[in-house]
Amino acid sequence: MRILIIHPEFKNTGGVSGYYSALKDKFCVEIKHFNIGKRAERKGIFINIFRIFKDYLLFIRELRRSKYDVVHINPSLDFKSVVRDGVFILLSKCYRIKVIVNFHGWCKSFEQKINRSALWLFLNIYGKADVFILLAVEFRNKLLAWGFKQPVYLETTAVDDELIKDIDMQTIIRTRLDNTQCKVLFLSRIVKEKGIYETVDAVNLLHRKYSNIELVVAGNGEEIQRVKDYVKANAISNVSFPGYVKGELKKKSFEGSYMYCFPTYYGEGIPISVLEAIAFGLPVITRPVGGIADFFEQDNHGFITESKDPRVIAGYIEKLYLDKELYKKISLYNYHYATELFLASKVTKRLEKIYREVLQL
Numbered sequence: 240m241r242i243l244i245i246h247p248e249f250k251n252t253g254g255v256s257g258y259y260s261a262l263k264d265k266f267c268v269e270i271k272h273f274n275i276g277k278r279a280e281r282k283g284i285f286i287n288i289f290r291i292f293k294d295y296l297l298f299i300r301e302l303r304r305s306k307y308d309v310v311h312i313n314p315s316l317d318f319k320s321v322v323r324d325g326v327f328i329l330l331s332k333c334y335r336i337k338v339i340v341n342f343h344g345w346c347k348s349f350e351q352k353i354n355r356s357a358l359w360l361f362l363n364i365y366g367k368a369d370v371f372i373l374l375a376v377e378f379r380n381k382l383l384a385w386g387f388k389q390p391v392y393l394e395t396t397a398v399d400d401e402l403i404k405d406i407d408m409q410t411i412i413r414t415r416l417d418n419t420q421c422k423v424l425f426l427s428r429i430v431k432e433k434g435i436y437e438t439v440d441a442v443n444l445l446h447r448k449y450s451n452i453e454l455v456v457a458g459n460g461e462e463i464q465r466v467k468d469y470v471k472a473n474a475i476s477n478v479s480f481p482g483y484v485k486g487e488l489k490k491k492s493f494e495g496s497y498m499y500c501f502p503t504y505y506g507e508g509i510p511i512s513v514l515e516a517i518a519f520g521l522p523v524i525t526r527p528v529g530g531i532a533d534f535f536e537q538d539n540h541g542f543i544t545e546s547k548d549p550r551v552i553a554g555y556i557e558k559l560y561l562d563k564e565l566y567k568k569i570s571l572y573n574y575h576y577a578t579e580l581f582l583a584s585k586v587t588k589r590l591e592k593i594y595r596e597v598l599q600l
Contacts (some may be wrong), residue, residue, distance in 0.1 A: 241269045243313040245302065245327055247276035253428055255313050257341050257511055261399035261583040270592055273301060275323070295326060302334045307339045308598055312368075315344030315506075316378075318352075322330075325364040325516055340365060341372040341394075346506040346509050348587055350381065370597050372590075374508035375530035386590060395530065396511045397453050397586040398518045398577060402490060408520050408574045412567055415497050421452045421560055424496035424521065426484070426512050427503075429460035434502035434526070439470060439478060440549035441500070445556055446477045453477040453558065454500075457484045457492050464596060493519035498541070500524045500561050502552055507531065518577035520570035525556045534580075572578050 247273075249258045249263075259272065275294045277287065310331040314324040323342075331338045353361050362385065371391045373379050379391045427439050435456065442454040456466065459482060471476050484492050493499075499516035502525060509530035516523050523541035525531055535543045542555040559566055579585070 240307045240309075240594060240598065240600065241271070241305070241307050243271050243273055243305075243307040244309055244313070245273045245275055245298075246313045248274040251276070253511065257456070258396050259313075261397045261511075262587050262590075265400070265584045265587040266591065267587075268594065271301075271307070271571060272306070273298060275327075291323060296331065298327060298330060301331070302336070307336055309339060309594055311339045313341045313343060314446075315346065315508075316342055317344065317346040317349050317506075319348070320344075321361070321365075323488065325347070328364060328367055336348070337370075338368045339593070339597060340368040340495070340539060341373060342378060343346040343374065343380050343396075343508045344506050345375070345508060353385075362386060369594065372593065376533050377529070378508075380570060390596075394508045394589065395529075395534070395586065396510070396514055396580055397583040398514050398581045400582050400584050402515065403518050403578070403582075406494070406519070408491045408571065411494055412520060412570045415570075416563055416566065418497070419451055421449070421498075422496045423452065423454050423556060424492060424499050425454065425501065426457040426509065426516070427460075427465040427501065429456070429466060430505060431456050431462050432503065432505040434478075434500075434504065434547070435462060435466055437468065437502045437547050437549050437552055438500045439466065439475065441505075441552035441556060443473070443475045444478065444549060444553040445560075446475075449557075449560065452556070453479065454481050455492065455496060457482070457489075459483045470546040489515075493521065496521060498522045498524065498556065500552065500556065501525050503528050503531075503549060504545070504547060509534075514581045516578060517573040518581060522559050522566060522573070524559075539569065540576070541569055541573075 246259050250258050298433055299457050312324050312327050314320040325379055370389055371382060371396050373391060379393060384393060395448060405561060423442050427433050439454060445452045450545060454477060456478060467480060493515060499521040501513055504526060507529040513523060513525060513531060517540060525543055527543055537543055544551055
């Protein structure tokens with residue numbers, strides 16, 4: 240069984256790249272990675288157009304040179320990704336190869352555009368896929384409503400086993416509870432719709448009452464400078480910006496924080512950072528977006544709310560800060576839940592099972 244997985248190159252941070260970085264050494268079947276998408280060192284519209292066509296030519300060469308049983312494609316439901324990856328579906332089918340389409344992100348506005356004017360085209364191209372892998376029941380229901388008949392598997396993103404290898408959760412919990420500082424972590428690509436301003440405002444509301452509560456904003460992105468300007472303009476003193484963290488720094492960020500706040504209203508699948516926070520035993524405060532709504536258990540994983548009101552978010556932060564028994568219960572539950580379901584070694588086993596079922600092995 241030989242599988243060709245199409246995804247952005249590993250040096251890109253987060254998202255699909257981060258997902259396959261965690262999985263790549265865990266597979267027990269033969270896997271080849273084929274990189275597409277933007278290259279970190281190359282920019283410009285003409286370079287991007289050239290790169291796309293070059294990717295198609297290299298893909299054709301790869302299919303001619305080696306025999307693959309399955310091509311595993313990883314788009315998001317947005318215009319650029321759907322158009323680009325639709326061509327990979329058609330090319331794969333020209334060589335009579337089974338195709339798995341694994342949607343990661345899901346843009347609601349593009350979903351509406353498909354509904355209005357492009358459903359027939361979407362069905363004719365993506366209907367050639369043999370199987371879909373999705374991150375949310377909501378996404379599955381939409382595909383079924385559109386008329387897709389193929390098998391649909393629900394999956395999660397993944398936490399790299401190495402990230403939590405050999406951690407002592409009981410000791411980490413004791414250290415957090417003994418620490419006089421209460422660090423609220425927001426670790427993500429910094430985008431407005433991921434709830435960064437709501438988090439800043441929530442922590443600022445509490446800082447007036449609890450001077451030891453602070454916010455750590457770990458990450459870079461299009462909104463980072465505007466967030467820093469907002470913090471400065473409003474004289475908010477309890478926010479730090481360590482920038483993008485990875486490896487040991489990322490591990491220390493999770494270990495040294497008290498809870499994870501991520502009130503996103505972005506077009507999420509299942510954000511890897513949420514699963515990583517759960518794996519480190521951090522109670523999570525979030526919103527029921529994408530696949531988060533399918534697994535998240537109120538009062539067991541933390542708190543989930545439809546609200547974007549900073550006062551509501553602040554109320555949950557305060558509850559976790561004051562109720563130590565609840566904190567310990569959630570922390571231990573999250574750690575054990577993640578090690579059973581979210582580790583990359585567990586996810587690869589489930590993917591391999593899907594590959595075998597697609598090939599009827």
